[in-house]
Amino acid sequence: MPDFSRRELIKVLLHVPLLTFIPVSAFARTGRYMHFYLPPKPFELKARHGARPGGRILVIGGIHGNEPGGYRASDVLMDVDVTRGSLLVVPRSNFTSILAFKRGYNGDMNRKFAGIAKDDPDLVSVERIKQVIRDFRPDVLLSLHDGYGFNRINSACWGQSVVIDSEEYSGFKLGEVAREVTAAVNRKIKVEKWHIPVHNTRTFDKNTHHPEQRKSLTYYSLTQCNTRAFCLEVSKQLPDLKTKVRHHLLMLEEFFKIYDVEISPDFDTLISGLRPRHYDKDEFSIDMLINDKKVNVKAGSTLRVPSASEIKMVSVNGPRGTYIVPVGVNLNWHRFFVRHDMSFLVKRDFERVASIRFVIV
Ligand SMILES: [Zn+2]
Known part of the structure; x- marks a missing residue:
């Protein structure tokens, strides 16, 4: 329960989405694939x-x-x-x-x-x-x-x-x-x-x-x-x-x-003081665990990863309203498999700042 009595309080509550998974049982782990997890x-x-x-x-x-x-x-x-x-x-x-x-x-x-x-x-x-x-x-x-x-x-x-x-x-x-x-x-x-x-x-x-x-x-x-x-x-x-x-x-x-x-x-x-905001893509990065190895990935990067990689996006760094959007994937999903190379958009709200691309090698 949020405590509203403190003078200054920032709470970033975490979404626990209800429709999060492509059933794992429906996915045969053979051939080329990557497995992605997105942060809440x-x-x-x-x-x-x-x-x-x-x-x-x-x-x-x-x-x-x-x-x-x-x-x-x-x-x-x-x-x-x-x-x-x-x-x-x-x-x-x-x-x-x-x-x-x-x-x-x-x-x-x-x-x-x-x-x-x-x-x-x-x-x-x-x-x-x-x-x-x-x-x-x-x-x-x-x-x-x-x-x-x-x-x-x-x-x-x-x-x-x-x-x-x-x-x-x-x-x-x-x-x-x-x-x-x-x-x-x-x-x-x-x-x-x-x-x-x-x-x-x-x-x-x-x-x-x-x-x-x-x-x-x-x-x-x-x-x-x-x-x-x-x-x-x-x-x-x-x-x-x-x-x-x-x-x-x-x-x-x-x-x-x-x-x-x-x-x-x-x-x-x-x-x-209202000004149109121009984004510098260097303000944006994603902390990830790629096959359990910690990596900070800058917006605009292309990563080459082996097949069967487990890619966990842990946190998205940028101004408020920044998140990472998988191209062509249901936005309610927080975990999914793909069999092809994959692009993500780094967005602040509706605005696209940069992309990050994963290529299976
Ligand atoms: Zn309205």
Whole structure:
């Protein structure tokens, strides 16, 4: 159970995937082959408590893997100090989908909070998010997304909106808060098309257009945890990732004011410091055990190994969000055999940094 009482805490919990093995019995160990093991995927979270008392905010990023504005804005908050109140950030809730750059590699995770099959590969992540809400007991949960289009122009689109399930729920004035946020944010957005309205899905109404939202994280938070919840949506059609992250940070800034959490550096400094990130492949390497011998393999390498090699990737070194992706292999698998030469992509989130190639000699 995570201990959220310490002032600064980083926990990298380890995924224990449910669908991990190609049955060994199905694999005849003859001829040329290699046997690979991948390290557990991290489930990052970080809780911080300011010296001054304030509110409690939980930020959940990356439920949808092809919405990088949300998970990169959450990632920015992983490096700040909290000076007032408490902040817990889960930047990459659905890391498998982020690596695949798909909304849901295993189906839509934001439809799995009302119920989930026991053999669903997303089960561990969904249960962890629920546990975090129960343990941290936030005043408000903010779920960060990049939606399609511009809600202001087409109300069927979710991009550039603050989404609420109801004007009011259990005494929580969700509409009032969302309008306060959007009014303040829109004063800072010069392009009128990008202005952010409030989008009420009326999830509780009998004839809602969005009954599927009853399976979402925000609905779970409201109804099962009695915790206020909002979806922050920027548009997938904003011109670049930096602009998406900026709009998320503008919305977060207003929520942080309302729920009395202060950070250092402040939001203005974070926003003015946003830069596109260029990766140097020397920042990335993998610690491996190849036939029980320890090796540090730099990204970009080609390795020649004998047939029947056992290759265990022990840890992936690089900035947060770095992992190694086997080309052509199910991303839920953590152990597999191949009979051919094999390439892996070293990725930071959805971005490919380099590759590593194994050749059977
Ligand atoms: Zn989304």
